[in-house]
Amino acid sequence: MSEGGPYVPTLQRIAHLSDVHILERRGANDGSYSFSTRMVSVHRRLDDNARALKMKAALESAKRARADHIVISGDLTELGTPKQFERFAEVLHDSNLDADCVTLVPGNHDAYDSSHGWKNAMAGPLRAYASCSATEPGRTIDRATFAILPVDASRHQSIARSGGELTESTAEALQRRIEDPALRAKATIVVVHHPPFGNDRNPWHFIDGLRGHDRLLTLLVKHPQLHVLHGHRHRIVDRIVGGGKNRVFGASATVDDAPSRPRVRLYEVRDGSLESIGLAA
Numbered sequence: 001m002s003e004g005g006p007y008v009p010t011l012q013r014i015a016h017l018s019d020v021h022i023l024e025r026r027g028a029n030d031g032s033y034s035f036s037t038r039m040v041s042v043h044r045r046l047d048d049n050a051r052a053l054k055m056k057a058a059l060e061s062a063k064r065a066r067a068d069h070i071v072i073s074g075d076l077t078e079l080g081t082p083k084q085f086e087r088f089a090e091v092l093h094d095s096n097l098d099a100d101c102v103t104l105v106p107g108n109h110d111a112y113d114s115s116h117g118w119k120n121a122m123a124g125p126l127r128a129y130a131s132c133s134a135t136e137p138g139r140t141i142d143r144a145t146f147a148i149l150p151v152d153a154s155r156h157q158s159i160a161r162s163g164g165e166l167t168e169s170t171a172e173a174l175q176r177r178i179e180d181p182a183l184r185a186k187a188t189i190v191v192v193h194h195p196p197f198g199n200d201r202n203p204w205h206f207i208d209g210l211r212g213h214d215r216l217l218t219l220l221v222k223h224p225q226l227h228v229l230h231g232h233r234h235r236i237v238d239r240i241v242g243g244g245k246n247r248v249f250g251a252s253a254t255v256d257d258a259p260s261r262p263r264v265r266l267y268e269v270r271d272g273s274l275e276s277i278g279l280a281a
């Protein structure tokens with residue numbers, strides 16, 4: 001207790017955006033986009049500058065909200081090409097955010113171009129953000145009142161599929177960290193692109209779902225301090241797991257926003273739990 005009265009800890013604030021789907025910078029003579037780009041972007045306008053502006057506006061919104069940490073939960077790029085990761089890094093660098101306060105995970109779109117695009121981006125244009133992002137199973141960003149566990153559940157696949165996979169080794173590494181007594185009093189936050197729900201017998205889950213989602217769901221049921229932040233659905237999701245409070249939060253897609261009205265989710269860490277407090281202004 002301090003001299004001036006009871007000690008009131010400052011609530012830590014986390015901003016969450018997702019599904020930016022950045023395109024590479026285009027010149028006047030670059031011709032039309034590739035077949036793959038047109039296919040995966042079939043309902044979205046192919047305008048590289050507009051997408052970069054949307055991302056810039058979302059990051060500015062998170063900064064104005066005084067977020068202590070910013071999470072971007074996958075589909076950072078449209079196909080995961082080197083040029084698209086370079087453009088994404090360019091916009092992120094220009095935001096002048098502290099790299100230790102930014103967590104990135106890849107989505108299915110980030111692995112369409114190759115199986116090593118994400119790894120190369122983490123070692124290349126996005127290396128400043130690698131220490132707080134999904135580079136290895138069990139990676140933990142340990143802060144005063146919360147811990148973030150970023151997960152790479154992407155896999156290289158045909159553009160006809162949009163699934164993810166929580167591998168056995170990743171699930172085991174997650175479990176070890178979640179059960180670490182040092183994290184027990186903190187809000188523990190798994191960031192993964194796909195939501196941890198689905199039905200293995202549904203053919204659509206085979207195409208679009210998270211293989212191994214049941215491992216994550218089991219951990220959620222067992223550990224009340226555990227939360228999941230995801231993207232992929234391109235819409236706001238609040239789900240209760242294990243009774244009591246919402247603990248699975250999905251963000252809308254930055255690519256679907258107008259640059260003048262970015263939707264960035266905000267959460268506050270309160271008593272070892274994560275509470276949604278709405279959208280940033």
Ligand SMILES: [Fe+2]
Nearest residue numbers: 019075232253
């Ligand atoms: Fe997406």
